[in-house]
Amino acid sequence: MIIEAENVTKIYRTEEVETTALDRINLKLEDGQFASVMGPSGCGKSTLLHVLGLIDDLSDGSYRFLGEDVSRYSERKRSVIRKKNIGFVFQSFNLIDELTVYENVELPLIYDKTPSQERKARVESALEKMDITARRNHFPRQLSGGQQQRAAVARAIINQPTLILADEPTGNLDSEHGADVMKMLVKLNREGTTILMVTHSMENAAYSNKVIRLHDGRIVSGEAGQNA
Amino acid sequence: MYGPTGENNVIATKNIKKIYTTGEVETTALENVNLNIKEGEFVAVMGPSGCGKSTLLNILGLLDSPTEGTYRLAGEEVSGLTEKLRADLRKGNIGFVFQSYNLIDELTVYENIELPLLYTKKPPEERKARILEVMEQLKLAHRQGHFPRQLSGGQQQRVAVARAIVSKPRLILADEPTGNLDSTNGEEIMSLLTGLHEQGATIVIVTHSEAFAEYSQRIIHLFDGHIVAENMAA
Numbered sequence: 001m002i003i004e005a006e007n008v009t010k011i012y013r014t015e016e017v018e019t020t021a022l023d024r025i026n027l028k029l030e031d032g033q034f035a036s037v038m039g040p041s042g043c044g045k046s047t048l049l050h051v052l053g054l055i056d057d058l059s060d061g062s063y064r065f066l067g068e069d070v071s072r073y074s075e076r077k078r079s080v081i082r083k084k085n086i087g088f089v090f091q092s093f094n095l096i097d098e099l100t101v102y103e104n105v106e107l108p109l110i111y112d113k114t115p116s117q118e119r120k121a122r123v124e125s126a127l128e129k130m131d132i133t134a135r136r137n138h139f140p141r142q143l144s145g146g147q148q149q150r151a152a153v154a155r156a157i158i159n160q161p162t163l164i165l166a167d168e169p170t171g172n173l174d175s176e177h178g179a180d181v182m183k184m185l186v187k188l189n190r191e192g193t194t195i196l197m198v199t200h201s202m203e204n205a206a207y208s209n210k211v212i213r214l215h216d217g218r219i220v221s222g223e224a225g226q227n228a
Numbered sequence: 229m230y231g232p233t234g235e236n237n238v239i240a241t242k243n244i245k246k247i248y249t250t251g252e253v254e255t256t257a258l259e260n261v262n263l264n265i266k267e268g269e270f271v272a273v274m275g276p277s278g279c280g281k282s283t284l285l286n287i288l289g290l291l292d293s294p295t296e297g298t299y300r301l302a303g304e305e306v307s308g309l310t311e312k313l314r315a316d317l318r319k320g321n322i323g324f325v326f327q328s329y330n331l332i333d334e335l336t337v338y339e340n341i342e343l344p345l346l347y348t349k350k351p352p353e354e355r356k357a358r359i360l361e362v363m364e365q366l367k368l369a370h371r372q373g374h375f376p377r378q379l380s381g382g383q384q385q386r387v388a389v390a391r392a393i394v395s396k397p398r399l400i401l402a403d404e405p406t407g408n409l410d411s412t413n414g415e416e417i418m419s420l421l422t423g424l425h426e427q428g429a430t431i432v433i434v435t436h437s438e439a440f441a442e443y444s445q446r447i448i449h450l451f452d453g454h455i456v457a458e459n460m461a462a
Contacts, residue, residue, distance in 0.1 A: 055334060055375050075373055079336075090336040094344070095417055098291060098324040098333075100315075107332070111339070139291050143448045 002163055002194045003029035003052055007061035008046055011216075021047040022152030022215040024061065029196060031162075034189040036205040037198045039214035045169055045198045048214065052163045052196065053086055053220045054078040083108070087164045091171035093148045095140040095155075102127070102136040112159070122158055130154040130184060134158065145178025153184055157193070164188065166197040170204055181208045237300070238399050238430045239265040239288055244297035245431065246283055246378035257283040258294070263430060270425040272441035272461070273434045275450035281434045282403055288432060289401045290318045301435075302398060319347050323400045324394030329384045331376040337387050338363070338372040344395040354369045362390045364419065369409070380411030389420055393429070399407045400424065402433040406440055 010022040018210075021044045029035055037045045043201070050056040054070065055105040057078070062071045066085065070078060072107045088094075095104050107125055127133045140148050149169060154163055166185065170178030186207055189195050198207060205211050212222040229241050246258040255282045265271050276407040288301065290306060292314050302321060306314060323344070326328075330338050336371045338359060345355045363369045366386045374435060376384050392400055402421065406414035418440050425431050433444065441447050449457040 048374075050377075056399070075336075082334065086334075090333050092328065094330075094332050097326050098289065098318065098322075098331050100311075102313075107343075111335075139286075141286070141291070 001028060001064070002031055002033075002066060003027060003147060003196070004064040005052065005061065006063070008048075008051060008063055009060035010051055010056065011046075011059040018035070020217055022051065022058075023216075024140035025219055027052075027212065029163075029194060030199075031194055032189070032192060033210055033211040034186070034195045034208040035197070035212060036208040037196065037212045037214055038200060038202075038205055041200070043214045044217040045214050047217075048213070049165050049167050049196070049198050052087060054082040055109050065160065083112070084159065087159065087161035088138065089149070089153055089156050089164065089169045091137045093140070093145075093152045094118050095148055095152060100137050100139055101132060101151045101154075104151055105139070105158055107121070107155060116179065126154040126158050129157065131189075133172050144182050145173045149177070149181045150184060153181065154186075162194060164193055164195045166195065168198055168200070170199070170201065175192040236267050237264045238267050238269075238302055239432070240295075240300040241288075242298045244284075244287065244294045244299065246280070246287065246292070247295045247406065256453055257378060258287070260289050261297070261453075261455055263448065263455065267426075268424065268428055269429055270422070270431045270444045271433070271444065271445035271446045271448060273450060274436060274438075274441050279434065279450045280453040281450050282457060283453075285401055285432065285434050289313045289322055289324060301391045316356045320395075321398045323395070323397035325385070325388050325400065325402040329376070329381075329408070331384055331387060331391075333376050336372065337377070337379070338375070338378065339370060339458045340387055341368075341390045341394055343391055350372050353354045356375050358394060366390045380413070381409050382416055385409060385413070385417050386420065389417065389424075393424060397431060400429055400431045402431065404434055404436070406435070408439065414440065418453040421432065 005027040008025040012019045050053045132150045213220045240265045248255045272325040
């Protein structure tokens with residue numbers, strides 16, 4: 001089991017107001033699944049992705065990631081697990097404009113201090129997988145949106161993560177480029193990577209094999225253990 | 229600071245021309261651009277969208293090459309350099325700030341600022357000291373463990389500026405740095421750049437805002453790829 005969330009609750013507090021972004025979420029994701037989280041904007045889907053991605057902590061409930069209870073882990077401990085096991089893909093690509101495609105894909109390995117020989121081999125293999133080798137020396141602004149997102153996915157898989165979390169990965173793309181990126185995700189999933197994707201597009205959700213619907217911070221259908 | 233040839237221009241371009249070719253269509257993005265920027269200057273490039281200002285900034289930042297003409301960065305001719313040498317020059321000398329911040333969402337503020345230093349051979353303690361110093365300077369110290377999405381747009385852009393200056397570049401290039409910000413946050417970023425300029429930084433900013441251009445010392449107006457006017461800011 002990759003993800004086991006039990007009554008996960010996330011409350012944001014500002015001085016006077018409490019907002020319940022996630023309300024007792026129960027969710028399981030097995031190894032090799034490709035799940036979508038759908039719902040209207042403000043329903044909590046990005047918050048859910050942040051909590052499951054160990055970027056954000058939870059206010060209540062328990063969360064087991066790869067069998068380990070991480071519910072009360074400090075940011076430092078979460079960070080170690082996150083970097084080792086999770087690849088992120090965001091709507092806005094998150095590429096650094098002054099670095100080439102190659103350098104952008106290489107980034108996590110630079111933070112990791114991976115030796116340069118190994119870096120080279122892994123970057124080349126990720127570029128190959130995402131079919132973006134021909135653009136390796138280009139800068140993000142010289143690429144189409146679809147190519148930029150493929151570069152972002154290449155960076156997300158560079159550490160061979162167990163889990164990919166994708167937040168509206170096609171949100172900035174036209175339908176042709178969007179379909180391109182979705183096919184890449186399907187390919188990664190077939191090769192064994194577990195994927196959880198947030199989307200508001202039915203079309204994209206159709207690529208996954210489980211759809212979880214969120215409304216006002218609650219799962220309204222597709223909850224734990226129910227396989228599509 | 230003087231370059232190898234003794235000139236004190238950080239930037240010197242001569243007859244720069246940039247042509248984009250797609251299929252059979254040629255678009256001239258820049259034509260006959262002659263631009264000298266001295267060490268310590270704060271220059272704004274203005275013009276309507278499509279006038280070539282981002283193309284110019286990309287060329288100045290070695291992210292793109294001119295089709296014709298020459299470009300000397302810190303006294304060194306860069307036209308014929310290999311991509312590897314250009315990358316080294318870029319990383320050692322230029323800090324970039326973009327409209328869209330360019331932060332990595334799964335990395336903390338501290339980690340995002342650290343990025344340029346990872347390409348240098350600075351020892352970890354020295355790196356840490358420098359990052360803390362920059363965070364202090366940009367009033368981000370209390371945000372160091374936060375992630376970009378937990379910050380306001382203005383704070384995110386401050387993180388981007390911190391990253392741009394952490395390796396003490398000779399030149400800061402900013403492409404519409406206030407484009408995603410409301411006027412209060414925009415003014416804050418401009419004051420920040422002004423402060424860096426007062427401490428000696430050379431800054432070139434691309435903007436379409438008259439008000440923000442006034443923070444600079446000299447305004448270059450681009451139109452259809454040509455420099456059409458140049459004036460000292462009020």
